[in-house]
Amino acid sequence: MTDKFRNNPELKPLLNKIKHDVAALDGKALPLKFMEVCGTHTVSILKFGFRHYFKDSIKFLSGPGCPVCVTSACDIDKMIYLAQQGHHIVTFGDLIKVPGTHSSLEKEIAKGATVDVVYSPLDALNIARNTKKEVNFIAVGFETTIPVIAGLVLDTYAQQIKNLSILCLIKTMPNVLRFLLSQLKGEIDGMIMPGHVSVIIGSEPYEFIPREYGIPCTVAGFEPVDLGLGIQALVSQIALGSPAVDNRYKRMVKSEGNRAAQELISAVFQECDVAWRGFGSIPKSGLCLNEEFINFDAEKRFHIKVNDEVVQSACICGDIIAGRKSPIDCTLFRKKCTPENPIGPCMVSFEGACAAFYKYGE
Amino acid sequence: MCLAVPYRIISKEGNKAIADVFGMKKEIDIRIIEDVEIDEYVLVHAGFAIQRVNQQDAKETLELLTELCEAESKP
Ligand code: SF4
Numbered sequence: 001m002t003d004k005f006r007n008n009p010e011l012k013p014l015l016n017k018i019k020h021d022v023a024a025l026d027g028k029a030l031p032l033k034f035m036e037v038c039g040t041h042t043v044s045i046l047k048f049g050f051r052h053y054f055k056d057s058i059k060f061l062s063g064p065g066c067p068v069c070v071t072s073a074c075d076i077d078k079m080i081y082l083a084q085q086g087h088h089i090v091t092f093g094d095l096i097k098v099p100g101t102h103s104s105l106e107k108e109i110a111k112g113a114t115v116d117v118v119y120s121p122l123d124a125l126n127i128a129r130n131t132k133k134e135v136n137f138i139a140v141g142f143e144t145t146i147p148v149i150a151g152l153v154l155d156t157y158a159q160q161i162k163n164l165s166i167l168c169l170i171k172t173m174p175n176v177l178r179f180l181l182s183q184l185k186g187e188i189d190g191m192i193m194p195g196h197v198s199v200i201i202g203s204e205p206y207e208f209i210p211r212e213y214g215i216p217c218t219v220a221g222f223e224p225v226d227l228g229l230g231i232q233a234l235v236s237q238i239a240l241g242s243p244a245v246d247n248r249y250k251r252m253v254k255s256e257g258n259r260a261a262q263e264l265i266s267a268v269f270q271e272c273d274v275a276w277r278g279f280g281s282i283p284k285s286g287l288c289l290n291e292e293f294i295n296f297d298a299e300k301r302f303h304i305k306v307n308d309e310v311v312q313s314a315c316i317c318g319d320i321i322a323g324r325k326s327p328i329d330c331t332l333f334r335k336k337c338t339p340e341n342p343i344g345p346c347m348v349s350f351e352g353a354c355a356a357f358y359k360y361g362e
Numbered sequence: 363m364c365l366a367v368p369y370r371i372i373s374k375e376g377n378k379a380i381a382d383v384f385g386m387k388k389e390i391d392i393r394i395i396e397d398v399e400i401d402e403y404v405l406v407h408a409g410f411a412i413q414r415v416n417q418q419d420a421k422e423t424l425e426l427l428t429e430l431c432e433a434e435s436k437p
Contacts, residue, residue, distance in 0.1 A: 251420040
């Protein structure tokens with residue numbers, strides 16, 4: 001089935017039709033500006049050549065949908081602080097190279113810190129069972145990943161594992177989009193919503209976008225056909241002048257999302273204000289552990305101390321994830337900053353806009 | 363990082379299942395997928411099944427694609 005969404009003979013005619021429909025739009029400045037919120041979409045758009053193909057008709061802007069890219073330097077410093085206390089750090093691989101203000105987990109490993117990279121947060125349970133050290137799982141991610149982290153917290157509790165806690169840096173989508181749209185008023189013609197975040201929260205939380213900002217959005221998957229249909233949905237809504245939320249990823253995303261996953265999340269977490277790289281603190285844009293599970297919060301348990309010092313850098317990651325700039329606008333791109341020697345998080349993560357631009361050209 | 367991939371369930375026991383992805387067998391957590399059956403597809407992220415895959419809706423999406431392109435090729 002997946003193959004039909006990837007190598008489908010009808011894709012080319014669809015893309016031609018989109019181009020044709022964009023050219024026929026009345027009174028719209030071209031290229032249209034579509035923001036793809038999710039980092040995985042950024043990769044697909046570059047990898048499948050959409051960016052190049054639609055060069056004169058659609059400009060794609062990256063959004064805040066790469067969890068590593070939106071993690072602030074101050075939060076990276078918290079991970080480094082825990083590593084320096086001799087704790088056993090368990091993390092997703094992407095975070096290792098991200099620079100904090102003065103170091104990175106990679107540099108701490110070179111100095112002897114214990115850091116394990118895992119595929120699933122649940123792997124932290126076994127790691128904690130087999131060591132006497134304090135184990136800290138670095139919890140970054142959006143709604144797609146939050147149920148898994150909730151599962152980790154519940155299992156840690158149920159299995160009475162005493163030496164495992166989480167550094168809770170998780171973020172949620174709807175309110176950062178609200179924040180962004182209020183800044184970018186009139187500068188975006190449509191939004192492509194993150195497919196796998198939407199699996200959990202559904203398409204309903206996006207209803208405010210057409211209602212309050214008058215722009216269409218589409219929930220799209222990641223295969224070329226999914227993306228093509230998503231873009232087509234945006235263009236046809238613009239042509240009709242009736243912006244709405246169009247779900248083109250129905251095989252995975254229900255309008256109400258996955259209730260069981262939502263219940264799992266609310267059993268463990270509660271909403272809070274969190275700081276995003278490049279944006280600062282945004283109200284109710286993240287989750288922290290609720291009262292019942294507060295003992296698993298590494299920040300509270302180990303009284304983490306970091307400076308809120310800001311190091312000046314020419315890195316423009318903050319502007320890139322806000323849709324204001326593109327990696328090619330950065331003076332360090334491909335010169336000083338490369339995937340081997342990343343200066344900012346957008347070059348570290350595979351789905352960061354800078355890494356995707358580096359890999360797939362431009 | 364939010365990428366999730368469809369896996370086919372091969373066997374299950376309690377909260378855990380063995381599932382197949384690209385011919386590899388992996389253990390996954392199925393606690394939030396109610397009554398998942400053998401041979402069903404689930405979307406897996408970080409070792410955790412987050413959703414059933416609806417084959418009927420997949421078919422309809424492909425039909426929509428054909429429809430759009432047919433409408434286009436008509437004079
Ligand atoms: S190229 Fe490097 S320095 Fe420039 S914005 Fe991207 S990550 Fe930052």
